[in-house]
Amino acid sequence: MDDGYDIQAIERKWQQHWRDAATYQVENDDPRPKYYVLSMYPYPSGPAHMGHVRNYTFGDLIVRYRTMNGYGVLTPIGFDSFGLPAENAAIKTGEHPRTFTDARIEELSNSLQRIGATYDWRRVVKSHDPNYIRWTQWIFLQFLKAGLVYRAKAAVNWCPGCQTVLANEQVLSDGTCERSGDLVEKRELEQWFFKITQYAQQLLDDLDQLDWPERVITMQRNWIGRSEGAQFEMQVADADGRTTGETFAVYTTRPDTSFGMTFCVLAPEHELVDVITTPEHRDEVAAFVDRVRKSTEIERLSSETGLDKRGVFTGAYAINPFNEQPVPIYLADYVLTTYGTGAIMAVPGQDQRDWDFATTYDLPIIRTVQPPEDFDGEAYVGDGPAINSEWLDGLHKTDAIAKAIEWLEERGIGKRTVNYRLRDWLLSRQRFWGCPIPIVYCPDHGAVPVPEEELPVVAPDDVEFRPTGESPLRFHEGFLHTTCPLCGGPAVRETDTMDTFVDSSWYFLRFCDPWNADMPFSKSAVERWMPVDQYIGGVEHAILHLMYARFFTKALADLDIAPADLREPFARLFTQGMIRLGGGKMSKSKGNLVSPDDYCDTVGADALRLFVLFMGPPADDVDWNDKGMEGTSRFLHRVWRLAEPSSDAVPAATGDAIEEVDRAAHRLIVRVTDEFDRWSYNTAVAAFMEFTNLLYKRGQTQFAVDTLLQLLAPMAPHVTAELWARRHDGDHVHERSWPVADKAMAAVEQVTMIVQVNGKVRAKLEVTPDVDVAEAERLALESVSIGGEPKRVIAKPPKLVNIVV
RNA sequence: GCGGACGUGGUGGAAUCAGGUAGACACGCCAGCUUGAGGUGCUGGUCCGGGCAACCGGGUGGAGGUUCAAAUCCUCUCGUCCGCACCA
Numbered sequence A: 001m002d003d004g005y006d007i008q009a010i011e012r013k014w015q016q017h018w019r020d021a022a023t024y025q026v027e028n029d030d031p032r033p034k035y036y037v038l039s040m041y042p043y044p045s046g047p048a049h050m051g052h053v054r055n056y057t058f059g060d061l062i063v064r065y066r067t068m069n070g071y072g073v074l075t076p077i078g079f080d081s082f083g084l085p086a087e088n089a090a091i092k093t094g095e096h097p098r099t100f101t102d103a104r105i106e107e108l109s110n111s112l113q114r115i116g117a118t119y120d121w122r123r124v125v126k127s128h129d130p131n132y133i134r135w136t137q138w139i140f141l142q143f144l145k146a147g148l149v150y151r152a153k154a155a156v157n158w159c160p161g162c163q164t165v166l167a168n169e170q171v172l173s174d175g176t177c178e179r180s181g182d183l184v185e186k187r188e189l190e191q192w193f194f195k196i197t198q199y200a201q202q203l204l205d206d207l208d209q210l211d212w213p214e215r216v217i218t219m220q221r222n223w224i225g226r227s228e229g230a231q232f233e234m235q236v237a238d239a240d241g242r243t244t245g246e247t248f249a250v251y252t253t254r255p256d257t258s259f260g261m262t263f264c265v266l267a268p269e270h271e272l273v274d275v276i277t278t279p280e281h282r283d284e285v286a287a288f289v290d291r292v293r294k295s296t297e298i299e300r301l302s303s304e305t306g307l308d309k310r311g312v313f314t315g316a317y318a319i320n321p322f323n324e325q326p327v328p329i330y331l332a333d334y335v336l337t338t339y340g341t342g343a344i345m346a347v348p349g350q351d352q353r354d355w356d357f358a359t360t361y362d363l364p365i366i367r368t369v370q371p372p373e374d375f376d377g378e379a380y381v382g383d384g385p386a387i388n389s390e391w392l393d394g395l396h397k398t399d400a401i402a403k404a405i406e407w408l409e410e411r412g413i414g415k416r417t418v419n420y421r422l423r424d425w426l427l428s429r430q431r432f433w434g435c436p437i438p439i440v441y442c443p444d445h446g447a448v449p450v451p452e453e454e455l456p457v458v459a460p461d462d463v464e465f466r467p468t469g470e471s472p473l474r475f476h477e478g479f480l481h482t483t484c485p486l487c488g489g490p491a492v493r494e495t496d497t498m499d500t501f502v503d504s505s506w507y508f509l510r511f512c513d514p515w516n517a518d519m520p521f522s523k524s525a526v527e528r529w530m531p532v533d534q535y536i537g538g539v540e541h542a543i544l545h546l547m548y549a550r551f552f553t554k555a556l557a558d559l560d561i562a563p564a565d566l567r568e569p570f571a572r573l574f575t576q577g578m579i580r581l582g583g584g585k586m587s588k589s590k591g592n593l594v595s596p597d598d599y600c601d602t603v604g605a606d607a608l609r610l611f612v613l614f615m616g617p618p619a620d621d622v623d624w625n626d627k628g629m630e631g632t633s634r635f636l637h638r639v640w641r642l643a644e645p646s647s648d649a650v651p652a653a654t655g656d657a658i659e660e661v662d663r664a665a666h667r668l669i670v671r672v673t674d675e676f677d678r679w680s681y682n683t684a685v686a687a688f689m690e691f692t693n694l695l696y697k698r699g700q701t702q703f704a705v706d707t708l709l710q711l712l713a714p715m716a717p718h719v720t721a722e723l724w725a726r727r728h729d730g731d732h733v734h735e736r737s738w739p740v741a742d743k744a745m746a747a748v749e750q751v752t753m754i755v756q757v758n759g760k761v762r763a764k765l766e767v768t769p770d771v772d773v774a775e776a777e778r779l780a781l782e783s784v785s786i787g788g789e790p791k792r793v794i795a796k797p798p799k800l801v802n803i804v805v
Numbered sequence B: 001g002c003g004g005a006c007g008u009g010g011u012g013g014a015a016u017c018a019g020g021u022a023g024a025c026a027c028g029c030c031a032g033c034u035u036g037a038g039g040u041g042c043u044g045g046u047c048c049g050g051g052c053a054a055c056c057g058g059g060u061g062g063a064g065g066u067u068c069a070a071a072u073c074c075u076c077u078c079g080u081c082c083g084c085a086c087c088a
Helices: A007-020 A050-068 A084-093 A097-114 A130-145 A196-209 A214-224 A255-260 A279-294 A297-301 A352-361 A397-410 A523-529 A544-558 A596-601 A605-614 A626-643 A656-677 A681-698 A702-712 A717-727 A773-783
Strands: A034-039 A072-074 A149-159 A164-166 A185-194 A227-237 A243-252 A263-266 A311-320 A325-332 A343-346 A414-419 A439-442 A446-449 A481-483 A490-493 A534-538 A573-576 A579-581 A751-757 A760-767 A792-796 A800-804
Touching: A007 A097, A007 A605, A007 A717, A034 A050, A034 A523, A050 A072, A050 A097, A050 A534, A050 A573, A050 A579, A050 A596, A050 A605, A084 A097, A097 A596, A130 A149, A130 A446, A130 A544, A185 A279, A196 A214, A196 A544, A214 A544, A227 A255, A227 A397, A243 A255, A243 A311, A243 A343, A243 A414, A255 A397, A263 A311, A263 A352, A279 A311, A279 A325, A311 A352, A325 A352, A343 A352, A397 A414, A596 A605, A605 A626, A605 A681, A605 A717, A626 A681, A626 A702, A626 A717, A656 A681, A656 A702, A681 A702, A702 A717, A751 A773, A760 A773, A773 A792, A773 A800
Parallel strands: A034 A072, A034 A534, A263 A325, A534 A573, A751 A800
Antiparallel strands: A149 A164, A149 A185, A227 A243, A227 A311, A227 A414, A263 A343, A311 A325, A439 A446, A439 A490, A481 A490, A751 A760, A792 A800
């Protein structure tokens, strides 16, 4: 329809304007109160997809809304530009990952601008920029100095086909490599780690101060997995109960059940295995250990494999310190060397897995907690009085645990212990397209940090990408060979690069001060902007990224690099739902992308933004379906014909309609402001539609239409900017302040009061909002005939009166 | 197995936070006007059953419960989705 609404021209014009006029640039000494809005920086995968549109529309509307509310808003954008796809593309096409990545960044930047998202483009940060690499490496070295980085052997996922380590996420559920299809194995390799476990307790405690979705907090809490219990020493003994001198520690959350211990289990990797295994069991144990080592994590953790194949007797015994009785020591693959002490005491009476094992291997079962009379299960894990436990008998769980720990501590055998499921963060990746780890290896001095003044260590350009998946750095003589910073002798560089999660663990700090050439950021700039007031991103980052970034922030603060009191990076987090296509996850790897650019070419960015907001609650996953796009597009045309000065589609309101419409405008301000603050954008769009429908029915006023445009400006920025400029002599709606409602005008004059009889609606009365209880009751009783005296009348004026007969 | 979320018309969803008219708003569909036709635009209708109508009865996965009043709170149950998963 030709209503003069030239979508493409208008959107181009205003996007140009915001950029030229630097509307959304902000200086660090801006006098306004600060507000830091951040959408998780994207991996540059090419043109934006619908997930981006959703994410960056939320961010952009908050930026515009907060700006209209008088804040100096920091709205940066950057690119998580290291990562596997660029490297895989390089292997396939020979194109250098940087060339490839820069092209994808260009495409993504363009489509972000096409949806009208505004940023302070001077502050762009890219992970692969040498200026950023330099400071990522510098931070790594500070952590190394502080003892937060160490090198250790670790079992990693190794793909024999790709000749490289894989992240857990790259191993499919059948234990094969997602790229080559080869069966992934475990290998012991020297790897670099961040000591995130040192912060486990703080990471847990500080969750309380965050305004984050409950489920994300729960996920983090479970991931950290704090458990309280006791650790104590066990003496190794022979078949006759004579101690051999070796000891090992076990960890348990139920020391109160120790009298029920009928065997012990060590992890197959436990250091004592070779020492304690008796000659007659040696072959069997060796075969078992070998098989476990070769099996994948998946197989190992699978409960499919029969228990009879999952354990083996060592021939050795251990003395239960509680009753001095010897119990057999087994190995089992389900005992993990990475948790607790890698050894457990087994109490089949109180633990189902121990029960199953005992049954399979024909080991005794002793109950140490009295189950309730109606209990018909096997192991009983609930509370009850202790039995068969000498001096613990009769005590309930909490008291029994306390007494057992006290007993262990008095004798110096064991102590109260806290354990965490959280593991240290393995940051080494055998990859090219990542931030190089700034270390050289000297035959005499071992691993030596690259001197800070030599940073950044940047990967060379003249490399050959091999289809084997091996990092080209390993074969680049110029990069590999260097000299030791300590002795000047020949040395080789570390060829592993950092996990890309390292890059994303501090980029939000760099945004505060991206120009800094002397430091990763100045404390004062970070003090000015941090913490992020509103962080926006997908739930898929609920654990890893959000945990790592919290760890980095705490560590940087403790190292006096960031302000000491900056304990948390993201004060408020919003996790948006995913946009799915046909029920599946929408992602670049599945290729099922719907292009936002196509919609920008037709209905325009404003209609697309509005539709994505209108689709459903922001936190919910949605299946993509553009059926409703007609609705938001039609709505914007209706707004255009309503507000465009030369349009006569909607006549001016007359008589009573003037006040009615203006009052509705004031109520709209109240409603929309509330809904913006509650992230109820879908209902806010509905409110705009309702209001527009009212103006079409009752006629327009200048105030009503101007208010609509102002309130709609954060969501549909282009059309509102154009209409406002036409109505107000070139003025800019996004530079106006957010409207404030007149209380008296916003108050409703008439309320529909429901009259119920026994909870069923029997009448609807129009009353004033200040009607009192007596009057409400009187009106209600008048309006319905109930035949006799009511038993009871519940009046909740002005909304409802319920008459009980 | 443990933890969490969700279940409402033909469809997306609103009302759930704070118990108080269930179905806002939109898509779709139906009708009228507009138009040369189609489309666009404008107006009206659209949970189910009964009734010409006013109205009456039923209705938020299922079964109970609390309450004057339950989509909303509680218990159980079924289903869907997500996270963690042999964590001692």
